[in-house]
Amino acid sequence: MKTLLFFAYRNILRQKRRAVLLGTAMALGTCFLVLASSFVAGISQTLFDRVMTYVAGHTSVLVGDRGYLYRTALRGRADLKERIEKLPNVKRVSETIGIVCRLVGPQKGDNGIFIGIDLTQKLSPAELQETQDNFPMVTGSFLDLKRTDVDNPAILAKPKADYLGVKAGDQLAVRYQDSRGRRQVTHLTVVGLFRPTNSFMEAPLFVSMDRAKILMDMDSLDLPYLYLTLKNPKVNAVPTADAIQKLLKPRLAALPISVVFGGKSQAVICAGLKSDSVSRVRLGKVLPLAKEWKGNVVDLPNSLATTLGAKPGDTVSVVSGRSKAGDSIVDRAVVAGTWNPPAGAEGLVLWEEDAFQGARSFRSRLPGDTGAALVQAASGVLDSLLSPEWTLLPRAKSTDEVRDQMRLIGAREWKSPVVAVRTMYETGEQILKLADALSLITLVAVLILFVVVLTGVVNTLRMTVRERTREIGTLRSLGMQASQVRQLFLMETGMLALFASLTGTVLAGLLMFGLSRLTFPLEGNPLSILLVRGHLVFVPGMMSTLGEILLVVGMAVIAAWGPSSQASQLSPANALRHHE
């Protein structure tokens, strides 16, 4: 083996010009391969570690009040965040409020995304640096969002501010819908401007999470969207989402209310009863109703109807607690019928789901477990007609399924709060497909390149075998086995490919070093998605580079197999007779 290696090495040096030309082609091919794969790895890392983390989280919990996913609140359930934080592989759980809004500046208006960020989170020095890298400030700092000397401090991207015609210290009007669906206009004070590191980062307008909750009319106990940053997100995103899905299984919703009629008032527990067309048909078979189960209607237990003197068709007042402002929340509901609750559910009032969930939403505090057992006791009779605390949407498996769910939410399929657990694979499927597509395009381009290069290898080797036929005859006469002749030619090709691919890798390293130092403009640049702070990002991996070198050497050796075998099969006598 050592003898053959030495001999192969000498043979490479024999035809220097030919070896240099072929080696250069292979080196350039390797250089392109390493460069392209490092670039795709860079894009993938950018998408995963930066864009996906900030835009969607590796795994996210999306909540929507009363079935509207953009009313980003699950009332009174901030405790769920702590339970999710305790799941394995969860690095960080960030509360997020992201609302599409209209920004109105002195010059122009533009759409934006209003994002609340949690400034109380403890970040590691590396995470802090990463955040500063992602949002390099032109004016001010993120800590200015805590300022109390100005109204509603906000930070936005410099290009967006320039477009709107505002600068630090200016006020900016924002139109949006709050978490209860009310249209709001408020004024924000620009306290900082950042330079977006990629095109995704131009749209957000940041305010502190506390401020965002106030502007969105959310309680500190209300749960906004949760974006999770995970350890090893590619592996853990889906299992973590599945674990959260199990954790968030809802119970049936209960609400203490008072029913007032004819000057009498009775405190009772109330449950929501679904009123969609399918449920209404099923309901008709379970409950004797004098009036259709639609609009703001209640079904009173017989005992309560008797106590209050109310009968079907009467209008009763339903007092469902106090709002944050301290006002009583009073609804007027029509008695659609009376019913006889089963054992354990005595006195349970049934309320049309939409009105019931509306009342729950407007209460300043939800009652916890009060009445839950009573509602559960009724489930034997009313089965799935009872309204849950929230509707947990099935785990979507693709962007298409997410789109379908969004369409159903848009059609108000669910009247209860909705909760959806998603991963970046569904949310950012298109973005991730972009990385996959780039990998595929790169691979195909490189393979085509190598087919060309390897055709050169085959032709060169065939020529070499022809030129060295007489020498092959000599070697065979001296006692070299046919298999050793094949090994010799394979070693020559493999060695040349190894030298060439190592040279190509070094060249790729130098090119990456140079290219990553170039700064490209972000504005108006369609490729800005691929840039981080205006720079191309290359992430060469040791294992992937090693794999690429082995791929190049392996392909060259495979290509050389045919001519090498041809050389080994030459008869020594015929080879000795060969005249060049």
Added chain:
Amino acid sequence: MNIVEIRNLTKNYPLGNTTVHALRGIDMDIPQGSLMSVVGPSGSGKTTLLNIVGCVDTATTGSVKVGDREVTTLSDRELTRLRLRKIGFIFQTFNLVPVLSALENVEFPLLLQGELSAAKVREKSRQLLLAVGLLDHERHKPAELSGGQRQRVAIARALVTDPDLVLADEPTANLDSETGESILRLMQTMNAERGTTFIFSTHDPQVLRYAKSVVHIHDGRLEGA
């Protein structure tokens, strides 16, 4: 004892639609320690006979024994092993490996054998180069040597494995007469000192005086046989 025994050896080559009868029934015995010359004009079958005796070509019919082995039934692998251990070759055009130095060319068959340490291989090869008078040219590449020097290196290469039989196909054809004679004298010396059997082909009657025995071949037949 015979180092080579040939019985009724024929060799046919296809050439287009015809068949060339290169050897037409050769019978001969070559005793060990011979210095034999095979003489005949071009195309008489000298090279074919040497190739078959040297196990680089196969017979069409007949029997060829080299040492105690019938070579017509051996596989390519076994024939190659036999060449490596028992037979040395000297070619008309020297056939040295151009990328190797004189010393490396001599070392090469020993390295293929893989039985001796690198130091012993080097020592033995140097001894052979000394014997052929080229030790001071050990680092020279074949292109840096004269024709005679190249053939001396080839002789050293042929002898380095201590073969029983050395076959030389017109070893002096590409050399001037003085150099050719020096090569033949060297072969004569090696035959005398080492007892190695040498068979060399030639069509030059001038070189016959160096042979202990001569066979004449014509149209694939031994003359006088």
